[in-house]
Amino acid sequence: MTSIEYVDSHTGGEPTRTIIAGGPNLGPGTLAQKLEVFRRDFDHIRSATVNEPRGSDVMVGALLVEPNGVIFFNNVGYLGMCGHGAIGVIATLAYLGRIQPGDHVLETPVGPVTATLHEDGSVSIANVPSYRETKALTVEVDGLGKITGDVAWGGNWFYIVHDFAHPIELSEVEPLTDAAWRIRQAVNKVAPQVDHIELCRGNRNFVLCPGKAYDRSPCGTGTSAKLACLAADKKLAEGEIWHQESIVGSVFEGTYQPDGDRIRPTIKGRAWVNAHGRLLLDPSDPFIHGIA
Numbered sequence: 105m106t107s108i109e110y111v112d113s114h115t116g117g118e119p120t121r122t123i124i125a126g127g128p129n130l131g132p133g134t135l136a137q138k139l140e141v142f143r144r145d146f147d148h149i150r151s152a153t154v155n156e157p158r159g160s161d162v163m164v165g166a167l168l169v170e171p172n173g174v175i176f177f178n179n180v181g182y183l184g185m186c187g188h189g190a191i192g193v194i195a196t197l198a199y200l201g202r203i204q205p206g207d208h209v210l211e212t213p214v215g216p217v218t219a220t221l222h223e224d225g226s227v228s229i230a231n232v233p234s235y236r237e238t239k240a241l242t243v244e245v246d247g248l249g250k251i252t253g254d255v256a257w258g259g260n261w262f263y264i265v266h267d268f269a270h271p272i273e274l275s276e277v278e279p280l281t282d283a284a285w286r287i288r289q290a291v292n293k294v295a296p297q298v299d300h301i302e303l304c305r306g307n308r309n310f311v312l313c314p315g316k317a318y319d320r321s322p323c324g325t326g327t328s329a330k331l332a333c334l335a336a337d338k339k340l341a342e343g344e345i346w347h348q349e350s351i352v353g354s355v356f357e358g359t360y361q362p363d364g365d366r367i368r369p370t371i372k373g374r375a376w377v378n379a380h381g382r383l384l385l386d387p388s389d390p391f392i393h394g395i396a
Contacts, residue, residue, distance in 0.1 A: 105386050108153065111199065112379035113192040116354030117320030120192030120375070121153060122166040124200065126382075135173045139213045142167065142175060143182060148393040150177045155394030158383050161317040164189050173211040179396075180315035184214035185259025187324010187356075187371050191227040194219045195375035214259055226374040229324060233366040234258040234332040243290040251287055258328030258369065261297045262311075263287065266333070268303040272310050274351055277318060284312035302326045308349045321373070322348040322356040328369040331360045335367050 109125035128146040130138035142150070154163040154177065166189050167175045174193055176186040183189070190210055197203045198221055205221045218230040238255040241263070245251045253265040265287070270280060284301040291298050299314040302323065311319040311326045319326070327348040334340035346358040360367040385392050 105384060107385070108149070108383040110153070110379075110381060110383060111196040111377060113195050113375045113377045115188035115191045115195075115321050115373055115375040116350055116356065117352045118164070118188045119162060119320075120164050120166055120186075120189045120196075121159065122168065122193055122196045123153065124168060124196070127167050130169065135169060135175070135211050136213045138169055138173070139175050139182060150182075151394035151396050152385060152392065153177075153383065153394075155179055155396055157391055157395065159394070161315055162320065166193050168193070169211075172209055175213065178313060178315050179317065182213075183260055185212045185217065185232060185325050187229055187231065187259065187326075187328065188319070188321040188373070188375070190217060190219055190229050190324065191371075191373050192375040194221050194227045195225070195377055198225075199377045199380075212259070226372060228370050228372040231324065231328045231369045231371060232259050233363045234328040234360075234369050235366040236329075236333050236336045238295070239333075239336070241291070241295065243287070243294065245283075245286050245290045247286060248283060251290070253287075253291075254333045255291075255295050255298060256329035256332050258330075258332060259325035260300050260329075261295075262300045262302050262326055262329040263291045263295065263298045264302040264304060264326075264330060264333060266304050268305050268310075270303070272303065272305045272308040272351055277351070280310045280351075281312060281316070281318060284310065284318075285316060288312065300326060302330065304330065307347055308351070310351050318351065320350060320352050321354055322350040324356065324371045324373070327356050327358045327371050331358050331369045332367050335360055335362075
C-alpha cells in the first residue's frame, strides 16, 4: 500500500488536485526533461490521481517539483500551462503556510509564470507570452457547415470561435460539447497542434479540454489566447480589463502588456481549498491506476 498526499481546490468551479507528497522522483534536469520522465515512467500515477475511481474526467492534477516547478495533467495527458491550476496551486501553498502574499515564480514546462497572491486571497498569474498564429481559419464541420475561428497560443493551443451562434448556457452543455468536439476533429486536419476548443459569445466562453471535459472556469490559458486575438485585432488596449465569464458564471479578469510581437497576459481569479487527504494505492485493487 502506497499513498499520495493531495490538496483539492477549485478555481471558478474547475477542480485542481495538487500532489504535495508521495509523488514520483523525476531525477535531475530541466522541468521539461522531468515532464518527459513523468510521461514515460510514471504515467500510471497521473491516471491514478485524476481518473476514476479516485477522480473524474474534469479533474486537473498538479505535481509540485522542487524547488518551484509544477507539472499539470488531466484525464488524457499533460498540459503545457494551466491558468486555473496555477491559481489553485498558489491557493494550496497559501493554505499549507508555505507562501505569504506577494510575488512567486512558478516554473512550468512551457516557461516561468509569476503568480501574485493578494491580501484578499485572489491570485494574478502573469502568463507565458501569448500570440495568435492564424486568423480566420475556416473549416468544414460535419453537421455544422463552415466554422471560422483563430488559432492561438496561451500556454496551450486553442481554436477560438469568437461569435458562436449557439447560446453559451449551462443548460446547453451537451450540444456545445458535441459541436466543440466536431470542430476539433475538423480543425485537427489542418492544425493538429490544437487540443482546446473555445466557443465565445460576447464575454462568455465554453472551453472543451483535450479529454472532452468542459472547463467550469473561464480557462486561464484560453483567456490568454483570447486576449492575444483581441490585442491583434486592436479591440482591447494595453492594460484594459477584459472580463471573461465561464459557462457556470465564474469570471476572470484579463489584461495584457506588449512583449515584442506577442503579449504578456495577466489573469486574475480566486481558488478555494476544499479537501486535504491521501490517495491509497492498493496493489490488490484492479483499478489501482485508474480507469483510463
